[in-house]
Amino acid sequence: MLVRADWVVPVAAPPVRDGAVALRGNLICAVGPFDRLAEEYPAEPVTHHPGCVLMPGLVNAHTHLALTALHEVVPSAPFPEWLALVVRAMRALGPDDLAASTVLGAHRAMASGTTVVGEIAYGPESPAIAADTGLGGAFFWEVLGLAPEELPDRLAELEYPADPARIQGRRQRYGLSPHAPYTSGPDLLREVRRRTRAEGTGLALHVAESPAETELLRAGTGPLAEVAARSAHGFAAPGTTPVRYLSDLGVLDGALAVHCAELLPVDIPVLASRAAAVVLCPRSNAYLHVGPAPVKRLAASGVTLALGTDSLASNADLDLFAEARALTRVAPSLSAERLIRMMTAEGARALGLESSFGTLEPGRQADLAVYRVDGGEDPYAALLERAGRSTVEAVMAAGLWRVLGGQATFPSRFAETAARHAALRATLAIQ
Numbered sequence: 001m002l003v004r005a006d007w008v009v010p011v012a013a014p015p016v017r018d019g020a021v022a023l024r025g026n027l028i029c030a031v032g033p034f035d036r037l038a039e040e041y042p043a044e045p046v047t048h049h050p051g052c053v054l055m056p057g058l059v060n061a062h063t064h065l066a067l068t069a070l071h072e073v074v075p076s077a078p079f080p081e082w083l084a085l086v087v088r089a090m091r092a093l094g095p096d097d098l099a100a101s102t103v104l105g106a107h108r109a110m111a112s113g114t115t116v117v118g119e120i121a122y123g124p125e126s127p128a129i130a131a132d133t134g135l136g137g138a139f140f141w142e143v144l145g146l147a148p149e150e151l152p153d154r155l156a157e158l159e160y161p162a163d164p165a166r167i168q169g170r171r172q173r174y175g176l177s178p179h180a181p182y183t184s185g186p187d188l189l190r191e192v193r194r195r196t197r198a199e200g201t202g203l204a205l206h207v208a209e210s211p212a213e214t215e216l217l218r219a220g221t222g223p224l225a226e227v228a229a230r231s232a233h234g235f236a237a238p239g240t241t242p243v244r245y246l247s248d249l250g251v252l253d254g255a256l257a258v259h260c261a262e263l264l265p266v267d268i269p270v271l272a273s274r275a276a277a278v279v280l281c282p283r284s285n286a287y288l289h290v291g292p293a294p295v296k297r298l299a300a301s302g303v304t305l306a307l308g309t310d311s312l313a314s315n316a317d318l319d320l321f322a323e324a325r326a327l328t329r330v331a332p333s334l335s336a337e338r339l340i341r342m343m344t345a346e347g348a349r350a351l352g353l354e355s356s357f358g359t360l361e362p363g364r365q366a367d368l369a370v371y372r373v374d375g376g377e378d379p380y381a382a383l384l385e386r387a388g389r390s391t392v393e394a395v396m397a398a399g400l401w402r403v404l405g406g407q408a409t410f411p412s413r414f415a416e417t418a419a420r421h422a423a424l425r426a427t428l429a430i431q
């Protein structure tokens with residue numbers, strides 16, 4: 001199949017006017033001007049999207065799809081207050097609720113052009129549901145509040161794959177997330193790092209998300225001190241920053257550092273030399289009255305930068321372009337091209353999935369997002385200005401159209417799940 005659009009943005013190469021992508025099964029086999037590809041593949045059917053810009057499926061590098069049911073349940077509040085409300089609301093969600101919530105989140109993400117997620121998983125449901133929906137990604141099982149010797153039993157309980165390296169494939173990777181320095185003690189953090197390294201899997205952490213976290217690490221005081229005393233076994237305030245603490249523990253090496261909203265200038269070279277990537281979540285930070293992250297300095301540091309919406313417990317939607325526009329308000333000097341890279345190639349690299357996703361190149365997965373956007377002379381700027389949920393024309397994941405003509409190809413299940421979500425929200429409403 002050839003997919004043709006007014007502009008094709010391969011990310012790995014300059015945009016192509018009147019371009020096309022040639023697909024075989026679930027893989028890309030060529031990218032270039034439509035005329036050339038039509039000659040090379042004369043027998044292939046053509047799906048034409050006039051008036052559109054075509055780009056790789058987006059990488060939303062930090063999500064909690066299972067928390068979609070908490071949308072508009074937990075109000076915007078300072079981080080420690082918000083966290084207490086989320087923990088309370090999550091207790092009301094049974095496994096079936098989490099699964100229904102994940103389905104809805106996966107559909108919402110896909111409906112705005114995302115085909116890859118960096119997902120915090122609470123069990124085997126999220127990668128299974130993601131695979132069903134067509135979403136690829138890295139799935140980090142969350143473990144917190146444990147002594148290190150409790151980790152194997154807890155992972156068995158959460159049905160973490162026994163041999164993740166053997167079953168992770170071209171579209172999905174696995175890993176662990178020990179949540180944050182105030183909910184996992186130093187020994188658990190080190191044990192998780194040791195295990196993920198031995199397994200060849202990923203590690204994601206919420207890092208420097210709030211001033212309360214900084215205060216806890218510097219002085220052992222503040223609103224997170226009680227949480228840490230309850231959850232982070234063996235924690236003692238190191239008298240330094242979260243980034244420095246994790247780096248000294250050896251936990252930051254190769255890790256996905258999510259948020260980094262509250263950094264000191266000295267933290268930035270540490271992140272650049274140690275972390276696999278930093279995931280920025282500007283709208284979630286604003287919802288929790290934290291940050292903004294020092295985006296300009298991070299962007300100049302050489303660290304891989306990705307973008308995430310975080311969960312709908314702290315955001316309005318899962319639209320990554322809306323997130324990118326929020327980031328430009330915090331860091332107006334970031335170019336549109338860099339932002340598009342953060343949402344695609346850098347996001348894929350952050351998740352360790354750059355050989356499958358993030359660019360349109362032969363051998364990559366057939367994951368495409370097509371927006372009804374007039375690319376003009378600068379398709380990067382046009383996308384950044386106008387692409388998003390309301391301008392989605394088509395979304396392909398793993399070689400199948402998941403959205404076509406602006407319509408999701410999964411309407412019946414979506415409606416059923418949306419009804420269930422509405423009922424769930426009613427029961428969760430926090431007064």
Ligand SMILES: [Zn+2]
Nearest residue numbers: 064206310311
């Ligand atoms: Zn998060």
